[in-house]
Amino acid sequence: MSARRRGPSIRARLTGWYALALFVMLIVYATATFLAVRHEFREQLEDELAAGDASDGRATHLEARVQQQLGEVAVVLVLGLPLVVIMAAAGGYILARRALAPIDQLALDTRRITADRLHERLSVINSKDEIGRLASEINVALARLEGSFAQLRRFTADASHELRTPLAVIRGIGEVGLGAPRTPAEYQEMIGSMLEEVDRLTTLVDTLLRLSHADAGAVALSREPLDLRQVAGEVVASLGVLAEDRDQRIRLDAARPVMVVIDRVVLREALMNIVDNAIKYGPRASAIDIWVGTADQRGIVTVRDEGAGIAAEHRERIFDRFFRVDEARSRTAGGSGLGLAIAKWAVEVNGGRIFAEETTGGGAVIRIELPLVTGPEGSERAANVAARRESLEERGI
Numbered sequence: 001m002s003a004r005r006r007g008p009s010i011r012a013r014l015t016g017w018y019a020l021a022l023f024v025m026l027i028v029y030a031t032a033t034f035l036a037v038r039h040e041f042r043e044q045l046e047d048e049l050a051a052g053d054a055s056d057g058r059a060t061h062l063e064a065r066v067q068q069q070l071g072e073v074a075v076v077l078v079l080g081l082p083l084v085v086i087m088a089a090a091g092g093y094i095l096a097r098r099a100l101a102p103i104d105q106l107a108l109d110t111r112r113i114t115a116d117r118l119h120e121r122l123s124v125i126n127s128k129d130e131i132g133r134l135a136s137e138i139n140v141a142l143a144r145l146e147g148s149f150a151q152l153r154r155f156t157a158d159a160s161h162e163l164r165t166p167l168a169v170i171r172g173i174g175e176v177g178l179g180a181p182r183t184p185a186e187y188q189e190m191i192g193s194m195l196e197e198v199d200r201l202t203t204l205v206d207t208l209l210r211l212s213h214a215d216a217g218a219v220a221l222s223r224e225p226l227d228l229r230q231v232a233g234e235v236v237a238s239l240g241v242l243a244e245d246r247d248q249r250i251r252l253d254a255a256r257p258v259m260v261v262i263d264r265v266v267l268r269e270a271l272m273n274i275v276d277n278a279i280k281y282g283p284r285a286s287a288i289d290i291w292v293g294t295a296d297q298r299g300i301v302t303v304r305d306e307g308a309g310i311a312a313e314h315r316e317r318i319f320d321r322f323f324r325v326d327e328a329r330s331r332t333a334g335g336s337g338l339g340l341a342i343a344k345w346a347v348e349v350n351g352g353r354i355f356a357e358e359t360t361g362g363g364a365v366i367r368i369e370l371p372l373v374t375g376p377e378g379s380e381r382a383a384n385v386a387a388r389r390e391s392l393e394e395r396g397i
Ligand code: ADP
Pocket: 273, 277, 278, 281, 282, 305, 307, 308, 309, 310, 318, 319, 323, 324, 325, 326, 330, 331, 334, 335, 336, 337, 338, 339, 340, 341, 364
């Protein structure tokens, strides 16, 4: 059922209410006028009769004339009243139509806007009036929606592309395997390669799911005051083996407790991705330096490697989904182009920011900044955490 059939338009309703209000006011006004006129006529009549020079016949005649004049006044008022109301209603209707015409235009414009025509905008006839301001606000919302849709489309296209590559490889290996009889060792090798691609697919699908949960705000965070040194220490412990495989050394410089309120698991994932990149993109037998400290009331972690670094024009884009400076190299290293996108989400959801620093020498430096726990509560917790850590270290745990 169309909205138009549901009831009279705003224009008709406005005119109706306006005419009714005017009608009631005019009735009150006409009654008051009639009563005042009648009172005045009666007083004049009484004055003339009191002057005493009127005969009985003339008195009756005077009274009849006053009655007749009052009747004429009443007729004028009764007939004039609907006429005035009708004229005022017609004028009101025309005015309401003029005032509401931009809304009809908005309705027409809105009908043109669909998911694939999100670039269309509502016409703003007068940006200073209420309807113009409403249209401008809707246009701003449309621009945001257009951006999100474009991002979603890009993401879907990139994700499909990413998924297609391992699927094509699996298919290719399968076809080669079926093309001619092979030895058991050859089949084993082929199955091994297929499983590698399946692993890659599984990781990719898991990451995509995590990102889609993150986008939907469906990741439940459990934020608690934590020492950043602890998180960095855990990451170094987990990725130490990977670095050793490439003869790399990870040096952790964390002299003092740095208390921040974060979700440990989420932030750890961010740091894992950054250190993993430093290992992947740093040369063999090089060093990776992780510094944990404070600056400008913020908790800081920087990860520096000795690789080729990140060119200025790519420094912001590396945090975009599926962006890679060197796609072939990233794939060979097992990357999907999503690690830093996840890291960015993880840091921002914890109230911080992440960026690639401008460097003068070689190598890349990724910096995370998080709000520090301030006040006596923060320092107390920091002292407790530091004491607990020292006691664990003393006991060799
Ligand atoms: P990937 O899985 O490809 O590593 P990321 O999102 O982690 O995806 O990183 C995006 C891109 O940023 C990488 O493909 C790489 O080109 C670049 N990059 C990230 N970290 C570094 C680094 N430490 N040194 C050089 N380039 C890097």
